Amino acid sequence: MKLHLKIWRQKNRKAQGKLVNYTLENVNPHMSFLEMLDTLNEQLIQNKEEPVEFDHDCREGICGQCGVVINGNAHGPLENTTTCQLHMREFKDGETVLIEPFRAKGFPVKKDLKVDRSAFDRIISAGGYVSVNTGQAPEANSIPVSHAIAEAAFDSAACIGCGACVATCKNGSAALFTSAKITQLAILPQSQEERKERALNMIAQMDKEGFGHCSNTEACEVECPQGISVLNIARMNYEYNRASFLKFKK
Amino acid sequence: MSTLLRKIVMAATGLFLCFFLLIHCLGNTQLFMEPEQARLSFNAYSHFLTGNPLVKLISYVLYTSIIGHAVYALLITAKNKTAGGIYKKDNRGRASKWYSRNMGVLGTVVLIFLVLHFQNFWYVYKFGEIGIDANGNKDLYTVVVTAFQQLWLVIIYVTAMIALCYHLIHGIASSVRTLGLFHPKFVRWVHAFGVAYSVLICGGFAAMPVFIYITNLNS
Numbered sequence: 001m002k003l004h005l006k007i008w009r010q011k012n013r014k015a016q017g018k019l020v021n022y023t024l025e026n027v028n029p030h031m032s033f034l035e036m037l038d039t040l041n042e043q044l045i046q047n048k049e050e051p052v053e054f055d056h057d058c059r060e061g062i063c064g065q066c067g068v069v070i071n072g073n074a075h076g077p078l079e080n081t082t083t084c085q086l087h088m089r090e091f092k093d094g095e096t097v098l099i100e101p102f103r104a105k106g107f108p109v110k111k112d113l114k115v116d117r118s119a120f121d122r123i124i125s126a127g128g129y130v131s132v133n134t135g136q137a138p139e140a141n142s143i144p145v146s147h148a149i150a151e152a153a154f155d156s157a158a159c160i161g162c163g164a165c166v167a168t169c170k171n172g173s174a175a176l177f178t179s180a181k182i183t184q185l186a187i188l189p190q191s192q193e194e195r196k197e198r199a200l201n202m203i204a205q206m207d208k209e210g211f212g213h214c215s216n217t218e219a220c221e222v223e224c225p226q227g228i229s230v231l232n233i234a235r236m237n238y239e240y241n242r243a244s245f246l247k248f249k250k
Numbered sequence: 251m252s253t254l255l256r257k258i259v260m261a262a263t264g265l266f267l268c269f270f271l272l273i274h275c276l277g278n279t280q281l282f283m284e285p286e287q288a289r290l291s292f293n294a295y296s297h298f299l300t301g302n303p304l305v306k307l308i309s310y311v312l313y314t315s316i317i318g319h320a321v322y323a324l325l326i327t328a329k330n331k332t333a334g335g336i337y338k339k340d341n342r343g344r345a346s347k348w349y350s351r352n353m354g355v356l357g358t359v360v361l362i363f364l365v366l367h368f369q370n371f372w373y374v375y376k377f378g379e380i381g382i383d384a385n386g387n388k389d390l391y392t393v394v395v396t397a398f399q400q401l402w403l404v405i406i407y408v409t410a411m412i413a414l415c416y417h418l419i420h421g422i423a424s425s426v427r428t429l430g431l432f433h434p435k436f437v438r439w440v441h442a443f444g445v446a447y448s449v450l451i452c453g454g455f456a457a458m459p460v461f462i463y464i465t466n467l468n469s
Binding site for chain 1: 252253254255256257258326329330332333334335336337338339340341342344345346347350351353420423424427428429430431432434437
């Protein structure tokens with residue numbers, strides 16, 4: 001099949017970007033979207049042009065590295081999919097496909113389709129961990145965790161941190177990501193000691209990174225490759241209120 | 251102030267305004283009574299509301315809530331505008347409801363309506379020229395009935411109530427989430443309750459000008 005591509009090209013963080021037109025012949029419908037971009041880049045390299053830069057890693061839908069906005073949707077037309085798991089059979093022969101980077105104040109464009117998502121790393125660093133003494137690995141069954149709690153925590157932990165929630169949110173809010181990371185730990189017994197500080201610190205860092213407010217439009221859940229529930233955000237609000245209230249009662 | 255705290259201010263003031271709407275709507279159902287009975291009853295009720303110190307206190311909370319809700323909406327929207335991305339082609343609307351994305355627009359419509367509404371009745375009652383009924387109370391009923399014999403005003407009121415209804419449907423569900431209700435079952439219940447509450451209140455308010463307009467068509 002043949003595709004007309006309009007791709008966002010931007011030299012660096014400061015540069016003014018623009019959409020550039022490319023035409024790609026012989027696209028195999030079984031290619032993933034990233035393989036299609038690889039094919040384009042091969043063509044560009046052969047023509048001595050600069051290839052299009054984009055993030056990717058596992059190409060199995062679990063690492064959270066890939067992610068672009070395709071025809072106005074984060075990760076493209078399919079709901080709950082990563083860009084690498086999107087295949088060219090979802091597009092029509094001769095279709096024009098518009099590819100842009102994830103856009104938000106918290107995600108500055110580094111080059112072409114590549115954005116700086118290190119804000120997410122800093123949110124995790126602010127509290128998305130459990131402190132334990134080093135030494136021998138503790139006995140795994142010494143702290144009982146019920147099946148329901150383990151499953152609920154894993155539902156939140158399934159977040160791969162791709163940033164589609166931020167790209168989809170009209171407010172550029174990182175509430176879904178931050179709340180999933182807070183919730184997965186808030187409900188496990190091992191992480192109760194730092195529960196209050198974790199919620200307050202991660203939310204403070206989220207704000208510091210310049211992400212917007214959550215206005216509960218719930219668009220993030222629809223586009224999230226893992227279908228992370230917006231109720232995580234409600235849980236984060238609960239954790240925030242609880243921590244804000246309890247911190248005065250030391 | 252954290253983004254979450256700002257949203258809590260929106261939720262708290264919004265929920266208070268929702269509660270006020272219920273009382274306001276119930277009180278105004280007196281307009282549906284027989285005209286002569288409605289006049290005395292509605293005017294006596296209005297007089298009671300202006301004289302009572304507790305009601306006065308609540309009215310100050312009400313004014314503060316309206317202003318606070320609007321000011322925080324501006325602060326939040328200003329930040330959201332700079333934080334959110336702008337795309338050359340934007341199809342993100344498929345993932346959410348139009349009224350959830352346009353709470354600011356709906357809120358502005360409601361705020362403009364409120365100015366008109368205050369000018370129509372509140373200002374006239376407090377500072378305007380107004381008659382006296384058989385019991386010696388200010389005759390607000392006549393002001394209301396006279397106003398709603400104008401079709402354009404009825405249309406504006408009904409339109410504003412439709413905007414308010416969508417504003418409330420999102421607002422009630424969203425505010426409770428902001429306050430931290432995360433249990434899936436109760437979240438579903440609150441959403442259903444919110445829709446019913448919004449439709450009943452706004453339907454009730456919209457019925458008043460329509461009822462008065464229709465019953466006075468021949469006079």
